[in-house]
Amino acid sequence: MELVNVFDYESLAQTSLDAGTWAYFAGGADDEITLRANRRAFEQVQLRPRVLVDVSCITMNTRVLGIPVEMPILVAPIGFQGLAHPDGECATASASTKTIMIVSTFSSRTLEEIAQVATGPLWFQLTAPNRLWTERLVQRAAAAGYRALVITVDAPRSGRKEAAQRLDFHLPAYKANFGDEPMGNGFTSLPTWSSLAWLRSLTSLPIVLKGILTAEDALLALDHGMDGIIVSNHGGRQLDGVPATLEVLPEIIEAVNGRCEIYMDSGIRRGTDVLKALALGAQAVLVGRPIIWGLAVNGADGVANVLDMVRTEFEQAMALVGCSTLTTINPSFVRRMVFNGYLNGYHRS
Numbered sequence: 289m290e291l292v293n294v295f296d297y298e299s300l301a302q303t304s305l306d307a308g309t310w311a312y313f314a315g316g317a318d319d320e321i322t323l324r325a326n327r328r329a330f331e332q333v334q335l336r337p338r339v340l341v342d343v344s345c346i347t348m349n350t351r352v353l354g355i356p357v358e359m360p361i362l363v364a365p366i367g368f369q370g371l372a373h374p375d376g377e378c379a380t381a382s383a384s385t386k387t388i389m390i391v392s393t394f395s396s397r398t399l400e401e402i403a404q405v406a407t408g409p410l411w412f413q414l415t416a417p418n419r420l421w422t423e424r425l426v427q428r429a430a431a432a433g434y435r436a437l438v439i440t441v442d443a444p445r446s447g448r449k450e451a452a453q454r455l456d457f458h459l460p461a462y463k464a465n466f467g468d469e470p471m472g473n474g475f476t477s478l479p480t481w482s483s484l485a486w487l488r489s490l491t492s493l494p495i496v497l498k499g500i501l502t503a504e505d506a507l508l509a510l511d512h513g514m515d516g517i518i519v520s521n522h523g524g525r526q527l528d529g530v531p532a533t534l535e536v537l538p539e540i541i542e543a544v545n546g547r548c549e550i551y552m553d554s555g556i557r558r559g560t561d562v563l564k565a566l567a568l569g570a571q572a573v574l575v576g577r578p579i580i581w582g583l584a585v586n587g588a589d590g591v592a593n594v595l596d597m598v599r600t601e602f603e604q605a606m607a608l609v610g611c612s613t614l615t616t617i618n619p620s621f622v623r624r625m626v627f628n629g630y631l632n633g634y635h636r637s
């Protein structure tokens with residue numbers, strides 16, 4: 289069967305992984321209300337195409353934190369990619385040519401090994417057990433050429449994935465980035481607003497907070513000198529019952545008012561999803577699980593193909609909606625179908 293979209297990769301990935309591993313990758317927290325809401329939100333935003341625009345030449349080149357990328361579609365941090373393919377994050381990095389890959393602290397390969405084979409820019413998603421490890425990892429990431437730090441703020445503990453639990457799935461003991469050195473007594477100093485100043489003082493790398501869902505926290509991120517925000521609900525894997533990110537994006541865009549860069553993830557599967565997120569104000573999106581599907585099915589080639597599918601669909605969506613550059617995408621290209629969320633940022637017709 290020819291694979292024509294990322295959902296085809298999803299079906300094939302499911303058959304190629306054992307049930308427990310699949311449940312770990314696919315699952316959301318608890319009742320998976322948020323997991324479902326992420327997709328539903330995209331389905332409930334409609335497009336308002338403008339016609340007779342010259343779309344013979346579409347360009348989607350942009351900059352993310354000043355880094356040139358060939359598309360506004362980034363690779364989300366996902367830990368333990370070795371469970372999907374023996375080459376793990378090295379395969380993903382070698383396939384992420386046109387864009388930024390964000391490497392999880394819980395990568396199956398070391399951050400240095402990944403940097404060696406990367407074909408595009410890298411950011412490092414930092415989760416450290418204590419201040420000593422924070423300093424070490426920040427230093428190592430900078431030395432290996434990572435261009436920004438991503439601090440995941442929605443996971444002071446891990447959401448429960450019940451399907452994986454039922455299948456008695458357990459993650460393997462983690463080693464790669466920590467080697468055989470003792471990590472100390474578990475994760476004793478998770479970041480708080482009050483420790484961000486210390487983190488800021490450690491490095492001149494830009495810092496991005498991932499997992500913001502309210503205007504209040506977006507404003508705090510600005511107060512703390514953060515360079516970017518990823519509006520994310522962790523793909524529905526953390527607090528079940530939070531809204532889809534597409535629904536909260538407008539309130540955050542409005543509150544931040546251009547003072548830092550804003551990206552979003554959770555549920556991006558189609559080129560039209562990218563268009564909807566950008567129309568509502570995101571500067572770029574991150575793709576999560578589809579990367580794993582590509583990796584599980586066909587390693588680096590699978591990841592490259594998945595990224596290419598989303599890119600090609602987005603290019604098609606730009607042409608059909610009447611936008612030849614990213615700067616022409618704005619809220620007038622979307623309308624709200626059903627949900628009674630925040631109205632600002634939507635075209636009211």
Ligand SMILES: Cc1cc2nc3c(=O)[nH]c(=O)nc-3n(C[C@H](O)[C@H](O)[C@H](O)COP(=O)(O)O)c2cc1C
Nearest residue numbers: 313364365366367392440522523554555575576577
């Ligand atoms: C299996 C899996 C592992 C993940 N591991 C991490 C991680 O280590 N760090 C992190 O910040 N986010 C992690 N995430 C969240 C992703 O970065 C991203 O927010 C999410 O997958 C986006 O939603 P999507 O899968 O619907 O595209 C993980 C997600 C999945 C599915």
